[in-house]
Amino acid sequence: MDLQLAGKRALVTGGTRGIGRAIVTALAGAGASVVTCYRTDREAAESLTRDLKATDGNHHVVQADLRDPADVTRFVEVARTELGGLDIVVNSAGVDGHAPTAEVTIEEWRRVMDTNLTAFHLVTHATLPLLAEGASIVAVSASVSTRGMAGKAHYTASKAAINGWVRSVCKEVGPRGIRINEVSPGIIETEPGAGLPPEVYERMKGFASLRRLGTSEDVANAVLLLASPLAAYVTGATLHVDGGI
Template sequence: MSLDLTGKRCLVTGGSRGSGRAIVLALAARGARVVTCYREDQEAAADLERELKAFGADHRVVRADVRRPEDAAMLAGTCRELFGGLDVLVNSAGVDGHAPLEALEPDEWHRVLDTNLTALHLVTRAALPLFGANATIINIGASAAERGLAFKSHYTASKAAVTGWTRSLAKELGPRGIRVNIIAPGIVASGADGPPPQVIERIKSATALGRLGAPGDIADAVLFLASDHSAYISGATLTVDGGI
């Protein structure tokens, strides 16, 4: 099965690190043209720019806070200027959160909900005029939204809301030929920022495949949903969690 995406015009939010970075590089490696954004880590963004040069000049890494309507509009404007339109939007920007309910203050609630949910609305709404028929929107959710996790009520709430948002949007945009789907990762290895070794071993033992996910696992799922091989899939959740 060929996943050649030559000529596809893509916007990926949160593309400087982790799974977002793997998604950006995987799309570019298969011939797509990519605009992506970062919020704070300029070093990671500069490193990504250097890697993207190996795939040609039709890529852009810009600084944006996707929680802000004006930044979402700027991203859409960048895509219009460079590409004239969009074929693929990957809403990958997201944050984790950990707090017991009694300590879950409004600022922390809004930090997680605004990044994981509101940003999807802002970026997708800004990008909507750029989509033609056969465009696809891919939202990064979380398999934990179906299971729940203690001390992560705001995180799982934000990701569960993405499911309802996605399924509603799939019905709304389907008549225009636009597909909308979710990828729901499990625990993805994140290097030095990940959980301690004993927690990692416990997570591994809970998966059918006996390992954590890798950023490339998520990127591979994005390639499938961005390709014409998924032309009759919309409103679906593709779970990529190793069988937790």
């Protein structure tokens, strides 16, 4: 099925590893031009740059710390000057956090909130003026934000906040034909075994109705659907990509 993404202009945060990388390569493979960023992993950035050269389009991989408003401005400026505007924005950059609430320091709280929520706001705020009529914004959240998990309160709070943001801002930009939706992944196997001990890995698979963990490509496919004109009447929605946990 043609997703009608050829020639579209996309900006993706956190696009050099894991789910973000899968989203970038899927968009480029569908014919979109993509600007993405990384914070510190230059090797992953160089690897992605090589892969993108094998696809058509005007692609750019930019170093930026999205917690810094000046870096966000510089990153988004690349999209303006190189692509002339945007049709798609995907906020996929994020960090995990695991600690009992009683042990979460203010530094750890800020690390998670600044990356998962403040950076999300900064990027969207900066890209709104560049969005064409009919553009699509997709946020990558986490399904645990609706279920909760002991030891991850600050992480789940950062992701749950995105849901409220999506449902509010879609009402603001809807008159421009701009759609905002959220993809909510479950346990995603971004590395072999999902970085889990074998016995935990098997137990996690059992939680899903489909009896497997998700892949980065599963999430990327959902993002592409919401970014495409095939979802032209879908906004303010959350698409759970969790295998039926």
